[in-house]
Amino acid sequence: MSQQVSAQDSTQFDKIRQSIETAVDSLQPERLIGLNTKLKTLTQTGDPEIKKYAYYYLGYSNYRLQNSFPQINEDQQEKYLDEATGMFEKAVEIDREFAEAYAMLGSCYGMKASGIFSGMKYGPKSDNAMSKAKELAPANPRIVMLDAIGKLYKPSMFGGSIEGAIEGFKRAAELFEDWQRPNTYAPRWGEAEVYAWLGQGYVKAEKYEEARQAYRKALEVKPGFPWVKNMLLPELEEKSE
Template sequence: MKKFRIILAVVLMIVINAQLSKAQKVDSLMYKAYLLSSQSLWESALDQNENDWSLEKAIAYYGILNNTMVSSNEEKFDEFVDPALEYLESLEEQGIHKAEAMALRSSIYGFIMAYSPWKGMYYGPKSSSAIESALEKNSDSPIVNMISGTSLFYTPETFGGDKEAAVEAFEKAIALYEKANYQGWLYINTLASLGQAYQSIGQKDKAIETFEKALTVEPNFKWVSSQLLPQAQASK
């Protein structure tokens, strides 16, 4: 019996290590896809998330759709938006990573409105409701706070947008990512967003400091080094 338990423990350790290794590989692939704005790498990251009900797969869908916003590739957006929403809704129904799934769904509704502003009357309330529910479910999730900040930053003030509140949400997301020792693509993306939010409320020194911090974490962050930081420095 003792020998069997030892063998079982070894097998479990091998399985767990293999799963962790695969998760790290996918996270690394998403990081590279983000830095290079590569649609093909994003799709490869999604393909490698074979397990259902994983947060990583939900994030890969979000990354793909976010990348289409950068490249203005509406055809690719249309290809992936419905499968992404269906997957997130399935996560919510299963009660797995529910807060994060609701937050990501809220963000995707925002993407839909960005491509088709005339859909705002329908998707605006749905997006607001989803992020509010996500915050109620787990206000200590970095992903939820990141997306809450994005929503507050880009939503017109007339409809509930608040750039100072966005700064607070981004700051909380950064603190939570750092507490978890996470420096993946969502972290550096949030640093870029926080810098933009600082700049929008006139805190130019903090904006520059945040952009410089992002480049300390990732020196090859071209969006920050070639665009955001120079713009912030020129505005002083």
């Protein structure tokens, strides 16, 4: 009976995972919110692998609700960030070697380090979580990408570097080309997104033609990618006029 329940949970989880990634790509926050309710039931499963990935994807969903939808107000974004942080913390409690969750946790802590006092509290937590992720899986492309995103936004005195971020995005893009997921449940997102981030790095460096090429590559990997097609490319054209 337990094997049957586990198989049912596995099938349900895979459908929800695919739906979450589709909702993120197609910029549908309402769909994400609905999927969160379904995911919460899977945090009660007896299968520890499904359980940790259910927490991971709950965190991922809330992380996206926090930073991918400008129509969501700042107070609600903060709540989604708190929820995401809590979910990733639970994921690493289940598996102390869950590199993907440590990287996302590091990213969440980094976003919480938005001022002097919050920076003192969350900056070291962000660095520690990201360092743990890189130690566990140095060739994981999402971890390399998330580390580069941190570099792109950190002040230089805390390790930020536009050029360092660009090099990180390039390395992540190379790693995605040969990346093999370690199991059925592992995340798949990021292969097109890394080029979107590379383009943003080039924009910050005022290298607009390189940014345009990176965005075009993102659209090759994921045709019609709304974030790039509808937001980043139009912003670039305005800047480069």
